[in-house]
Amino acid sequence: MTNLMIPPGLLLVLAAFLLPLLPSLYRKFLLIAAPIASLILILLIPDDYSLKLPFLEYELLIIKLTPFGKLFAVIFSIMALVGNIYALNQAKLTELVSAMIYAGSGISVVLAGDLITLFIFWEIMAIASTMILWANNTSGSRKAGIRYLLVHLFGGVILMIGIISYYSETGKILFESMVGREATVSYWFILAGFLINAGAPPLSAWIADAYPEASPSGSVFLSAFTTKTAVYVLLIAFAGTKLLIFIGLYMVFYGIIYALLENDMRRILAYSIINQVGFMVTGIGIGTDLALNGVAAHAFAHIIYKALLIMSAGSVLYRTGYRKCTDLGGLFQTMPVTAVCGIIGALSISAFPLTSGFISKSMISSAAAYEHLSVIWYLLLAATAGVFLHAGIKFPWFVFFQKDSGLRPAEAPLNMRLSMYIFSFLCIGLGIYPDPLYSLLPALKTSYVPYDAAHVVTQIQLLLFSGLAFFILLPMMKRTLTISLDFDWFYRRLLPGLVNLLEPLYYIGTATIKRSIKTLYKKLQLEPDSRIKQLGYWSLSVEGMVWISLLIFGIALLTIFTYSTY
Amino acid sequence: MNEKIHWLQRKTTIKKLWIILYCLLAISVLVELFVDVKAYFGLDGSFGFSAWFGFGACVLMVLFAKLLGWLIKRDEQYYND
The missing domain is CATH 1.10.287 (Helix Hairpins)
Incomplete structure (x- = not known):
């Protein structure tokens, strides 16, 4: 490999700018070929490779490959590929261009070796993702897009303050672990800037506010990159920061409780993103070798099953035009593929044995057990039950079963089914044979075996009895035509009120x-x-x-x- | 609706599904007799721990959500101007 190689993220961005110039058929080809090319480039980058670029008086490290960065870049490319397949039949050109820039910038962030490169692509991600929202061109997406952009520009300013103070404190721009440094201004601002993109409290509401307003494919793209780049940068810079355990656990339960209160299927899934990222943030806080590997593996598995769930919900929205549980039900009869793929995604997010969620999430909870963090372990176990409750059963039950809504929509179009097949295959494939994923992880000091009889039995017990609780408590979970107040009340109600x-x-x-x-x-x-x-x-x-x-x-x-x- | 009720939604099927669920629940707990479950902390070593803990956790979460719902649920049009 020579020093002349194109950065894989940049390749996607360049391809994005080519898209509008091409006739439809070539455009489709490029949508498939570009992510594949990027994936191959990432796999070809030799370990410890770095690409430098002089900029003003700094030397930027456009690429500095870390094992975790490689893993995130791989799954981002796969996501871009399958997301593009899902988008083929309905996405607008603006959305496709934005999505490729968004994915390419996400890849560039996880490969970046210095804070300036990281920040530039961080901000491009914010703008490209807003464009994905606006591409849907509904009144809801326009308004939510502005709120979304404001949150991310605010987060960007916080991060920039952090980076500038970091440079003035240390004279360095390298992106490396902050652990062990004195907790100065830069430390807190960088941490806060990263956490805002992870959906941490108090600014968590933007995920459930914005993501559901995008087009069916737009939501799929949005769910994958922003929060997971945040997980990556936290993983590199703040591993073992105890504060993150508490923030993560809060996110885990916040996601569950708000999803339980929610009526809109796409918002249920958006809340469960915060829940899942909460597991990862907790793992970063635990910070042991096993925990960090678990976080990376879980991010990998999560991107796949979360995208699968959102694709399933997106197909329902595409065919019926409805998003609310109160309008849906009984769709399994005419959308069996969408239903089965949705259920596979739901089982994976619930960490059912033989799915990808099981082999990744168990690493994080085992890490808590090995460190004798009893309270955290019990809470993570309760949360695992809660995931099954709010996403594992609630989503498929209210959308595909419950009462017959009388809707008889057609099955999802071929390209949408194809992308759901690919991700369903990966969910189950990695659950049965996790070695390809484990081989991407940096060497574990102790080997980890996800499948032992006791673990499988206890996990099945946990999930089955959560299922029982769901059906027994079903009368208490009757859907209502309501929304839930959140921190966004302050900028959607209080501030405009004050202005008035x-x-x-x-x-x-x-x-x-x-x-x-x-x-x-x-x-x-x-x-x-x-x-x-x-x-x-x-x-x-x-x-x-x-x-x-x-x-x-x-x-x-x-x-x-x-x-x-x- | 003119068409027949789908077999999965017939009352008799639902009743059978409940019976199957109860059987699975019982089996999942009884299997523990033959499997050595490693306890890390103490309480988690009790018989059928995951079963009752999972069930209890879900009940608590649903109740908490219900209580919180009274406080923070608003009409869908709340933010519309």
């Missing part, structure tokens, strides 16, 4: 400024009337300037105050 409250103040302020200007003219014995006549809009812009100066003055005060406290 402050509006009169603005008018009073403007009137006062106008009056003072007039008085000023009089005092200076100028001819205000003639001036204003000459420049009809002049007085207005002066008011604007006064407002802006006030604002700048406020920011300056705030900055001085912040720095004087150091």
Whole structure:
């Protein structure tokens, strides 16, 4: 391998820009060929390979291969490929271009060796994913897209503050473990910036707010990359940070409880992303060799079964136009493939033996057991039961079974079925034969055997009795036409409310400024009337300037105050 | 609806499915007699631990969600202006 190779992420981005120029048939070819080429490139990169690029006075490490980075890049390419197949029949061109840029930037983040490269692609991901949302072009997706973008631009600013302070503190831009460093400004800002993209509290609501508003294929792309790049960067930089255990456990139960309250099938699945990422964040907090390998394996397996679940829900939405459990039911009769693939995804997310979830999630809980973290182990076990409850049974039951809704939609189109077949195959294939996935993991110091009789028996007990609880408690889980309040209330209700409250103040302020200007003219014995006549809009812009100066003055005060406290 | 009720949704089938579920539950617990379950902490070594713990955890989570629901559930149109 020479030093001239194209970075695999960049390859996808370049292909994305080619897409609009091609006629339809070639476009389809490129949608399939580009991710395959990227996958091959990733597999061909020799270990310890690095690609440097001088930029200003820095030396960027566009590629610095880590074993975990390789694993994430591999699954991102597979995701881009199968996602593109799923999107072939219905996605708009804008969505496809954005999705390829999004996937390519995701790959670039997990291969990045320095913080500047990481940040650039981090931000491109935010913009490309917003474009995926907006490509759906519904009123819901437009509004949710703005909220989504604001959260991520905010997260981006936090991360940028962290990176700049990191550079001023250390003089380095290398992306490496922060563990053992003094917890300075940069440490907290970088951690916070990463956590916002992971869907950590308090800003968790953006996932369930935005992802369900994308097109059927758009949601599939969105579910895979943003939260998992966040998992990757946390894994590299903050492994073993105990705080992450608590954040992760909160996310795990937040996802379950909100999904239980939810009526919209796509939002149920969005909440369960937070739940699953919570397992990974907890594992990063535990931080042992087995835990970290478990996190990487779980991210790999999760991307596949979560995409499969969202594809199944997306096919239902595509064929029926409905998203709410109250409108759906009985669809297994005419959409058997979608139903069976959805159930396979549901069993995998529940970590049923012989599925990919079982061989990955068990590594994280075993790591907790080996470290004698009893409370955490019990909570993870309860959460495993909860996953089966909210995603494993609730999703397939309310969509494909429960009462017959009378809907008789056609089965999903061929390309959608094909992509669901591929991921179903991978879910079960990795569950039966996990070695290909384990071989991608950096060498485990102790060998790990997922299948022993006791583990299989206890897991089946756990899941079966959770199932029993579901059906016994079914009357309590009657779906209602409601949404659940979350932290987004603060920026969707409180802030706009405050702005409305402050509006009169603005008018009073403007009137006062106008009056003072007039008085000023009089005092200076100028001819205000003639001036204003000459420049009809002049007085207005002066008011604007006064407002802006006030604002700048406020920011300056705030900055001085912040720095004087150091 | 003119068409016949799908066999999976007939009352008799559902009853049979319940019986099968109860059998599976019983088997999954009884199998533990023949398998050596390793306990890490103590409580997890009790007989049928995963069964009652899983069931109990689910009941608690559903109850908690129900309680929280009274507090945070709003009409679907809540955010629409």
